[in-house]
Amino acid sequence: MKIETKKSWLTAIVLLCLSALTIGYLATVFLAQRQEEPIYPGPGVTEIKMLSDWYPGLKDTAGDTEVYVLKGAKEGDSMLVLGGTHANEPSGLVAAVLLIENAVVEEGTLYVIPRANNSAMTCTDPQEGAPTRFTISTPNGDRWFRFGSRATNPVHQWPDPEIYVHATSGQRLSGSETRNLNRAYPGRTDGNFTEKIAYGVAELIRQEDVAIEMDLHEASPEYPTINAMVAHEDAMLLANSAIINMALEGVSIGIEPSPTNLHGLTHRELGDFTDTYALLMETSNPSQGRLRGRTDSEMVVTGKDKFYVKAAEYGRLYVPYDEAGHPISMRVARHICGVTQVAAAFNELGLGNLVMTNIPSYAEMEGDIGPYLAPPAA
Ligand SMILES: [Zn+2]
Incomplete structure (x- = not known):
């Protein structure tokens, strides 16, 4: 004993x-995962601010996030680009970084928020087996980026309610959606942490009179709204002209009207609660899909997965898919092409003036975005 x-x-x-x-x-x-990936401001960046400069309620919280300002020498209109609304949709973050490191604005102002939900960058989704980081090769070394979560880190907002009631519409969604930034708009100062981030973005748009807002997303290849631009009804003419421009650049993309009964999303609420033209883009990301196999950083970058090849053969996908996969270079190139062509259409339609240069074309980036990312600091 x-x-x-x-x-x-x-x-x-x-x-x-x-x-x-x-x-x-x-x-x-x-x-x-709290360590931020480096971003190297390019020749067009005139100021780096924080979202709390527009809504001080975010100051010293994990919801505060960098806002890169690219102001042109000539007065003009402005655009806001959001990357990282959903931190498990990496082409939005990388496209935003590529704009920061390359774009030069001649007329007007470009605001870029690469990590719209900064908190969601600090964790991954439970039970998804997702990598925490991925790397993209440049001619002078590898750049690393975080792969985060769809929603705010529970460390920063907890517990979830049984049912999430959207504040301005009364729409009821499952409890975990309470941490989804793209269900929190237009946001409110006395709401939860995620609603405060959304309010900060809406305040930036209102205070700076931002003419165009573009929210860069990805979706799994089996999701119906994909390779698409989603537009608020006020922005439909602009989106239509932009996708024609994109087609001329070799990018085939669909257009979807923002549903009037689906609330909390940028393309609905920022169009309703501010004067901006609200647009959202989706590219195809196998690493967040339900049909995928082993998920690692290579899959995030190459977008290759043999199970999606099978799914495509069975006709289960909404986008073409084969052994070549959907590489992140192609996905980022699509987003950047969208940003460029929306600005071009805005000017062509006589809606205002926003002239940007030094942004690589779709053809230049499609195969490899590496040369357009700054070399990593020694
Ligand atoms: Zn998304």
Whole structure:
């Protein structure tokens, strides 16, 4: 009896030590996701501000986030580009970074928020087996980026209610949607953490009189709204002209009207609650899909997955898909082409003036965006 007690104590101590080591290791991995990927401001960046400059309620919170301002020498109209609304849709973040590092504005102002939900960049979604980082090769070394979560980190907003009631419409969604930035618009100052971030974005648009807002997303290849531009009804003419321009640049893209009964999204609420032309773009991202196989950083970058090839053969997808996959270079190139052609259409239609240069074309980027990302600092 005495010997058995001794043994169980020993086992308990060993198990305790192993648990402590595992927790220690996982905590390091978890906390490492708070380290921000480097962004190197390009020749067009005139100022780096924080979202709290427009809504001070975000100051010193994980919801505050960098806003890169690219102001032209000539007065003109402005555009806001949002990357990272959903941090598990990486082409939005990378497209925003590419704009920051390349674009030069001659007339008007471009505002870029690469990490719209900064909190969502600091964790991944449970039970998805997603990588925490991925890298893109440039001619002078690899650049790393975080792969985050669809929603605000529960560390920053908890607990979720059973049912999420959208504040201005009364729309009822499942509880976890309460942390989804793209269900939180137009936001409110006395709401939850995610609603405050949404309010900050809406305030930037109102205070700066932003003419065009573009929210860059991705969706899984089996999702119906894909390779599409979603437009608020006020922005439909602009979106139509832009997608014709995109087609002329070799990018085939659909157009979807923003549903009037689906609330909390940028293309609905920013169009209703501000004077901006509200647009959202979707590219195809196999690494967030339900049909995918092993999910690692290579899959995030190459967009290759043999199960999606099979799914395409069975006609289960809404986009063409084969062994070539949907590489992130092509997805980022589509987003950038959208931004460029929306600005061009805005000028052509006589809606205002926003002239941007030094942005690579779709053809230049489609195969490899590496040359258009700044080399990593030594
Ligand atoms: Zn999304």
